[in-house]
Amino acid sequence: MPPPEATQEQERVIEENVNPMPSPPPPHPEATQEQEEERVIEEIVNPTPPPPPPPLPPSAPPTYDVSRLPNDPGERQPIASFHANDHDAIRRAYILRGPFQPYAHEFPKRWIGDRERHFNFVWFHNFSWVEYSVKKDAVFFFVCYLFKNKESKGKGTDAFTVKGWKNWNIGENTLLKHARSKAHKAAQEKYFGFLNPDAAIDDKIEKWSDEDRYLYKKRLTYSLRCLKFLLHQGLAFRGHDESAESSNRGNFIELLKFVATHSEEVNKYVLNNAPSNCTLTSPMIQKQIIQCCAIETRKKIIGELGEEPFAILVDECSNISHKEQLALCLRYVDASGRPCEHFLGVVHIDDTTSLSLKDAIEALLVSHGLTLTRIRGQGYDGASNMRGDIKGLKTLIMQESPSAYYIHCFAHQLQLVLVAVAKGNNDCVWFFDQVSLLLNIVGVSCKRHGMLRDARIENLMRALDCGELETGSGLNQEMGLARPGDTRWSSHYKAVYNIIAMYPIIREVLFTLGEDTTVRADWTKIHTMLGAFESFDFVFCLHLMFTILGYTNDLSECLQRREQDILNAITLVKAAKKRMEHLRNHGWDQFLDRVILFCNKHGVQVPAMEGNYVPFGRSVRFVHDQNNDDHFRRAIYIGVIDQISIELASRFDEVNMELLSCMAAFDPSNSFKVRRLAEFYPNDISSTDLLKLDFQLDNFIDVLREDDDFKDLHNLVDLSVKLVEKKDIRCMMLCTCFSNWYCFYRWQQQVLKGHSLH
Numbered sequence: 001m002p003p004p005e006a007t008q009e010q011e012r013v014i015e016e017n018v019n020p021m022p023s024p025p026p027p028h029p030e031a032t033q034e035q036e037e038e039r040v041i042e043e044i045v046n047p048t049p050p051p052p053p054p055p056l057p058p059s060a061p062p063t064y065d066v067s068r069l070p071n072d073p074g075e076r077q078p079i080a081s082f083h084a085n086d087h088d089a090i091r092r093a094y095i096l097r098g099p100f101q102p103y104a105h106e107f108p109k110r111w112i113g114d115r116e117r118h119f120n121f122v123w124f125h126n127f128s129w130v131e132y133s134v135k136k137d138a139v140f141f142f143v144c145y146l147f148k149n150k151e152s153k154g155k156g157t158d159a160f161t162v163k164g165w166k167n168w169n170i171g172e173n174t175l176l177k178h179a180r181s182k183a184h185k186a187a188q189e190k191y192f193g194f195l196n197p198d199a200a201i202d203d204k205i206e207k208w209s210d211e212d213r214y215l216y217k218k219r220l221t222y223s224l225r226c227l228k229f230l231l232h233q234g235l236a237f238r239g240h241d242e243s244a245e246s247s248n249r250g251n252f253i254e255l256l257k258f259v260a261t262h263s264e265e266v267n268k269y270v271l272n273n274a275p276s277n278c279t280l281t282s283p284m285i286q287k288q289i290i291q292c293c294a295i296e297t298r299k300k301i302i303g304e305l306g307e308e309p310f311a312i313l314v315d316e317c318s319n320i321s322h323k324e325q326l327a328l329c330l331r332y333v334d335a336s337g338r339p340c341e342h343f344l345g346v347v348h349i350d351d352t353t354s355l356s357l358k359d360a361i362e363a364l365l366v367s368h369g370l371t372l373t374r375i376r377g378q379g380y381d382g383a384s385n386m387r388g389d390i391k392g393l394k395t396l397i398m399q400e401s402p403s404a405y406y407i408h409c410f411a412h413q414l415q416l417v418l419v420a421v422a423k424g425n426n427d428c429v430w431f432f433d434q435v436s437l438l439l440n441i442v443g444v445s446c447k448r449h450g451m452l453r454d455a456r457i458e459n460l461m462r463a464l465d466c467g468e469l470e471t472g473s474g475l476n477q478e479m480g481l482a483r484p485g486d487t488r489w490s491s492h493y494k495a496v497y498n499i500i501a502m503y504p505i506i507r508e509v510l511f512t513l514g515e516d517t518t519v520r521a522d523w524t525k526i527h528t529m530l531g532a533f534e535s536f537d538f539v540f541c542l543h544l545m546f547t548i549l550g551y552t553n554d555l556s557e558c559l560q561r562r563e564q565d566i567l568n569a570i571t572l573v574k575a576a577k578k579r580m581e582h583l584r585n586h587g588w589d590q591f592l593d594r595v596i597l598f599c600n601k602h603g604v605q606v607p608a609m610e611g612n613y614v615p616f617g618r619s620v621r622f623v624h625d626q627n628n629d630d631h632f633r634r635a636i637y638i639g640v641i642d643q644i645s646i647e648l649a650s651r652f653d654e655v656n657m658e659l660l661s662c663m664a665a666f667d668p669s670n671s672f673k674v675r676r677l678a679e680f681y682p683n684d685i686s687s688t689d690l691l692k693l694d695f696q697l698d699n700f701i702d703v704l705r706e707d708d709d710f711k712d713l714h715n716l717v718d719l720s721v722k723l724v725e726k727k728d729i730r731c732m733m734l735c736t737c738f739s740n741w742y743c744f745y746r747w748q749q750q751v752l753k754g755h756s757l758h
Helices: 008-018 035-045 084-097 122-126 142-146 155-163 168-179 182-195 201-205 210-233 251-261 283-305 354-366 393-400 414-422 426-442 446-465 491-501 503-515 517-533 536-560 566-586 588-602 628-651 654-666 687-706 716-726 732-748
Strands: 110-112 115-117 130-133 138-141 310-318 324-333 339-348 375-379
Touching: 084 142, 084 182, 115 168, 122 130, 122 168, 130 142, 138 142, 138 155, 142 155, 142 182, 210 251, 210 283, 283 324, 283 339, 310 354, 324 354, 339 354, 354 393, 375 393, 414 628, 426 491, 426 503, 426 517, 426 536, 426 628, 446 503, 491 503, 491 536, 503 517, 503 588, 517 536, 536 566, 536 588, 536 628, 566 628, 588 628
Parallel strands: 310 375
Antiparallel strands: 110 115, 130 138, 310 324, 324 339
């Protein structure tokens, strides 16, 4: 009974909470439900007592973005420093994550007294609330941080909530003493009270019956199934207008409506047949269910990974709102011996410096109980801030994990990297800008494409009549100007090749467009482009890029093949390096003769090499005072080749080349000489194990040859899986090493082409 001074609105709210609207009687439950689906839904509807902690009752959305809360206890702010309205939301977010306990972290040692000591991970088992800060190398208590009393200020409590405790020599006794203290027991009591929804005031006012829970579970089940389908297909959820009057309310609601239309069983619970305040279709509910799916997926990934090492694949880009983001994938070998690659998450970054990227990667890994010390391979898109030798991300991670070798990501086009490096030269930047402008002019409409095609046909007919070309199958095929793009393999090489092959045709089309009065608005761009197209600067850079990309094209395509032999790739890498060296030292005269011959054939004016250089279409203020020989030979030719050679040497250095050669020893058609490979991973294979390795390898091969189950194995995946299935005691040690090495081997995206083990 509301008090006399309560307003009419208060009486209405209390009446609705005390006497909720009756719900329709439940139908017979369905006989079949997916086990995983049942488990997730059951935890949401009927939370079980801790541990593990159940989902907490919903509350008003916080004003603070809890997704950006740090996981490392050494980086957390005190709960009291946040707004009072955010305290419960922050506690709820941390409880869902659980105590931060990086089991696999290599805890640093320091001298205490006359001995080196470090944190003991056994304390995680003995004291479930203990947390370890990687940043501070200190211990914190989870519940004391969440529910610290204002009155309990002092040295003892601050050490476990603010500053961190690190007296490892008296570790277990001090932790046990704190666990028995009044402050800790009070915080622990508040923790369990916070988790118990039955103790909340709103739960006392609004008591759910078993019937209400059943109906809620049904609605949640069907909403979850629709969301899982959209997630699996990678489709958008929200609609531009999700109101009841909208003709298209978005993929999620429309899919739920479609399922309800074709299933009377579903229609009884969802949309119009659900309470208006519990349809489970609002944008906030959609986001919450998606977040639950993401949490369950990540748990599955981390569970499969276990304590094994892994490799990372990282890329950064900006989203539609112009915010920099970093995406991270994990590659590892699961318990069955199969290689796995899974997307872990996307994080926002303030800038793209190597230190910021490293901090973002570490924070994302740490949030899932992983550390940088477990990384055994890393690959990026080739950006300079990621691969730099001095301050690059590659170096920063290798400082944490020396065995985290950087290998060129074979899924990333090597040609794109070489073009990006070449653009470090100002003249090459100008050249590619002119190529982009040329493609914009010629490829702006179907009419101009037709002009280019007709001009080529006429040119071919004249050449055939004069006997300059021969006819035959596969000869004189139709060509076009495709725009080079970062997502099309070999597109830069093809674009440069087509420009050279169609040079007179393109010039003829540009001249025709420059006299066409119907495109007078584009005359300025066309005339400027025609002048640049006929300049020696353009022709010189065109042939230089054609030469460099031509010599590295075989290597670039080789690295893209999934069934390419590693030894063949190594041979091509060495050939590309040697060819760049030959071009630099002995190829200038031949290259210049070829360029001059092309210019003379097509009427392009060739400047005297002894004369002063005058840039075409650019101010002389931005060019050094030099003659043509210095500019074209030293600044462009030698400068670009040196940059390409440095990039190849950095991307395929001696360590990586030797590592790839050792990886080739896993081919059963070769001998198992993997001792040198084992030396690359001193943290995984001890010096004692190295001494035994030669003998174990001989026994290993004998065991496999005697076992009929290992016949007809043609790839490493089958061999790895079979080793795990057999669980032969004679192979267990090698199997573990094999899996660790294979995780890195799989990083090359190679599939074995050898024969069977016999």
